[in-house]
Amino acid sequence: RKLHANAEGDSDELVNPPKVEEKIGAVPNGLSTDSDVAKREAESMSKRSLRSTAEKFEFQAEVSRLMDIIINSLYSNKDIFLRELISNASDALDKIRFLSLTDKEILGEGDNTKLEIQIKLDKEKKILSIRDRGIGMTKEDLIKNLGTIAKSGTSAFVEKMQTSGDLNLIGQFGVGFYSVYLVADYVEVISKHNDDKQYVWESKADGAFAISEDTWNEQLGRGTEVRLHLREEAGEYAEESKLKELVKKYSEFINFPINLWASKEVDVEVPADDDESNDEEETSESSSFEEDKEDEEKEEDEEGEKKPKTKKVKETTYEWELLNDVKAIWLRNPREVTDEEYTKFYHSLAKDFSDEKPLAWSHFTAEGDVEFKAVLFVPPKAPHDLYESYYNANKSNLKLYVRRVFISDEFDELLPKYLNFLMGLVDSDTLPLNVSREMLQQHSSLKTIKKKLIRKALDMIRRIAEEDPDESNDNGKKDDDESSDIDEKKGQYAKFWNEFGKSIKLGIIEDATNRNRLAKLLRFESTKSGGKLTSLDQYISRMKSGQKDIFYITGTNKEQLEKSPFLERLTKKNYEVIFFTDPVDEYLMQYLMDYEDKKFQNVSKEGLKLGKDSKDKELKESFKELTKWWKGALANENVDDVKISNRLADTPCVVVTSKYGWSANMERIMQSQTLSDANKQAYMRGKRVLEINPRHPIVKELRERVVKDPEDASVKQTAQLIYQTALMESGFILSDPKDFASRIYDSVKTSLSISPDAAVEEEDDVEEAEPAPETKEAASSKADADEDFETSDVKDEL
Numbered sequence: 001r002k003l004h005a006n007a008e009g010d011s012d013e014l015v016n017p018p019k020v021e022e023k024i025g026a027v028p029n030g031l032s033t034d035s036d037v038a039k040r041e042a043e044s045m046s047k048r049s050l051r052s053t054a055e056k057f058e059f060q061a062e063v064s065r066l067m068d069i070i071i072n073s074l075y076s077n078k079d080i081f082l083r084e085l086i087s088n089a090s091d092a093l094d095k096i097r098f099l100s101l102t103d104k105e106i107l108g109e110g111d112n113t114k115l116e117i118q119i120k121l122d123k124e125k126k127i128l129s130i131r132d133r134g135i136g137m138t139k140e141d142l143i144k145n146l147g148t149i150a151k152s153g154t155s156a157f158v159e160k161m162q163t164s165g166d167l168n169l170i171g172q173f174g175v176g177f178y179s180v181y182l183v184a185d186y187v188e189v190i191s192k193h194n195d196d197k198q199y200v201w202e203s204k205a206d207g208a209f210a211i212s213e214d215t216w217n218e219q220l221g222r223g224t225e226v227r228l229h230l231r232e233e234a235g236e237y238a239e240e241s242k243l244k245e246l247v248k249k250y251s252e253f254i255n256f257p258i259n260l261w262a263s264k265e266v267d268v269e270v271p272a273d274d275d276e277s278n279d280e281e282e283t284s285e286s287s288s289f290e291e292d293k294e295d296e297e298k299e300e301d302e303e304g305e306k307k308p309k310t311k312k313v314k315e316t317t318y319e320w321e322l323l324n325d326v327k328a329i330w331l332r333n334p335r336e337v338t339d340e341e342y343t344k345f346y347h348s349l350a351k352d353f354s355d356e357k358p359l360a361w362s363h364f365t366a367e368g369d370v371e372f373k374a375v376l377f378v379p380p381k382a383p384h385d386l387y388e389s390y391y392n393a394n395k396s397n398l399k400l401y402v403r404r405v406f407i408s409d410e411f412d413e414l415l416p417k418y419l420n421f422l423m424g425l426v427d428s429d430t431l432p433l434n435v436s437r438e439m440l441q442q443h444s445s446l447k448t449i450k451k452k453l454i455r456k457a458l459d460m461i462r463r464i465a466e467e468d469p470d471e472s473n474d475n476g477k478k479d480d481d482e483s484s485d486i487d488e489k490k491g492q493y494a495k496f497w498n499e500f501g502k503s504i505k506l507g508i509i510e511d512a513t514n515r516n517r518l519a520k521l522l523r524f525e526s527t528k529s530g531g532k533l534t535s536l537d538q539y540i541s542r543m544k545s546g547q548k549d550i551f552y553i554t555g556t557n558k559e560q561l562e563k564s565p566f567l568e569r570l571t572k573k574n575y576e577v578i579f580f581t582d583p584v585d586e587y588l589m590q591y592l593m594d595y596e597d598k599k600f601q602n603v604s605k606e607g608l609k610l611g612k613d614s615k616d617k618e619l620k621e622s623f624k625e626l627t628k629w630w631k632g633a634l635a636n637e638n639v640d641d642v643k644i645s646n647r648l649a650d651t652p653c654v655v656v657t658s659k660y661g662w663s664a665n666m667e668r669i670m671q672s673q674t675l676s677d678a679n680k681q682a683y684m685r686g687k688r689v690l691e692i693n694p695r696h697p698i699v700k701e702l703r704e705r706v707v708k709d710p711e712d713a714s715v716k717q718t719a720q721l722i723y724q725t726a727l728m729e730s731g732f733i734l735s736d737p738k739d740f741a742s743r744i745y746d747s748v749k750t751s752l753s754i755s756p757d758a759a760v761e762e763e764d765d766v767e768e769a770e771p772a773p774e775t776k777e778a779a780s781s782k783a784d785a786d787e788d789f790e791t792s793d794v795k796d797e798l
């Protein structure tokens, strides 16, 4: 938001600037903006006041909070600012290089064509500058990118900071620039974009920033220079050695040369006057005989001609020193790249500078019609926003290069959404270089690349499991010398699963071609997993002989499911049942119909087969009267049938749903969705079947009573109560809890031998519920006064 505008040529792209009082700038207003004045001002900037002639803006509130946190942070690792700036510079260079593929002119000529990063120090003034010849920013870009438009990551990062205090993650939230305020209290960003003039952005992180047309600095040609006026306590960053160390540490995978304007002590020969040269000779005599001898030889060589005497003095000269060797790790032979190099490469790609290693990587070359090299990583942790707007966001983490030129990291076509958690890059020689991004997006090779990437990614994930000793059945039976490697791999798949399991499930839902491969990666707990994760293959290996189906149950948590009546007989008969407790599992199981020729059976739904019971027919016959009667009694309850159950042991009844309708758990999930459609709910709600346990005394007694007198009201009442209890125990939400409660109380009355008609005792001093006619007005005016409470409806009721 623009605060104040008084610069010449004030542009009108910012609509309705509110005229607010000047907030910043110690220098009085009204100075002209000619270059002399600007220059003078620039010189007096050591006073650290923003240029008075600039346009002033307020930071967006979240950005301001973020800056406050950074500037007051006690975080000790302040080094991170440099890697963030270099990373921004590199991004800007990537952008201009990409544009230059289709428009050569864009790079300009001379030095402008050099795609590099330069770092310069002014030790005296404690100014550190990082300059790039990247795309640069227009005035509007500066306003938007550096302060007025908060990115989605801003508030997420502020929140994260409040809990963890770990600033290291700043780059991952897309707000890395602001880390400059860890080391500087005043920052200038000078930028020149091809489409605009050169501008200076400046701020002291006090809630506001200023922008002026740059008429006093050296013209950049194109690109951006970030000038940090270092804080007193950040003096170490005014040391070349420190900067060299940091660039080596953090920026070794930057694909552009990083040059430091480095000082060098050199010996120079200068004419010496006689006295001094004598001194010199004396010292050299005493210090180095060899050197002296050489000098003599030299003089002899030159045929006795006496040269004017000179002396050597140390002088400081400056020259650009290249700090990185631009190496593309993916072009190297995988056998020659060390684990440590892959880890570092991952950290730089992911902007994740924690100590954690990636969970896995895959580096390969694809040959044939479409050639490409790729490196894929499974990060150790899911990013904070992985499943936020999953279906709308364009969030691929794969960088696409064509013949080593960075093209884009927003290429949706390379990986399906469910694999968006992978990091890495693809460099293809087959794709054309000089076409627009849109053309590239339609290139037929992309399909082949995608297919191969998915295969490789799934293989890589499978390997995490294969190498994890916790995953195999013969835990820890390996040689001693392998043990350290094994320790490292231990528990890795569970870690993967906790972070990215949902992605695998989404994959099963979305990717029919790879469904089986993905199903192999599925993990869950079950009645036999002993609190650990288990797989479908392991489940199958434990199946009972003759068992045809894979049994599962869905619900909110394992503890509840373990007690479910649906498991009673299955557990007794030693069948294993999978627990699915994530809401996404309900959707998952609509797509995962079978695995290795085994069908999935939800044990709370119709169709459960556990082998024939010889008494089945007999039981059915002997309970016929009861089931028929009960079906009739439940006619208004959306109950399709009443049947003899084959899944119960200790519970009298359960309510199961039809095979293709929603389970009770799904009904609950749908009801909790605010925007769910009530019509669809009614349509999708599974038909219910009440299943009764013919061996249970309650059911047996009920049969007796029904046979005796099908019209007995108390029997009807009891049957209804049993049904409602069964509904609840089967995971349904009761539509009329009040009705259920009053039935329970009636039954309690009976068991306490209280008369069904016993009334509740009246209170002695109950106030009149309805005010007497004459006090009605007074009552309503009292309600008027009660601000928190009043609504017209309530008033009406009063």
Ligand SMILES: Nc1ncnc2c1ncn2[C@@H]1O[C@H](COP(=O)(O)OP(=O)(O)OP(=O)(O)O)[C@@H](O)[C@H]1O
Binding pocket: 084, 087, 088, 089, 091, 092, 132, 134, 135, 136, 137, 145, 146, 170, 171, 172, 173, 174, 175, 176, 177, 178, 223, 224, 351
């Ligand atoms: N050197 C630069 N050249 C051109 N644009 C830049 C430069 N530095 C920053 N920007 C612009 O400012 C924006 C904000 O930078 P910031 O570092 O806060 O976030 P980011 O670069 O998007 O994410 P990250 O922190 O992960 O690098 C960038 O997206 C970019 O548009």
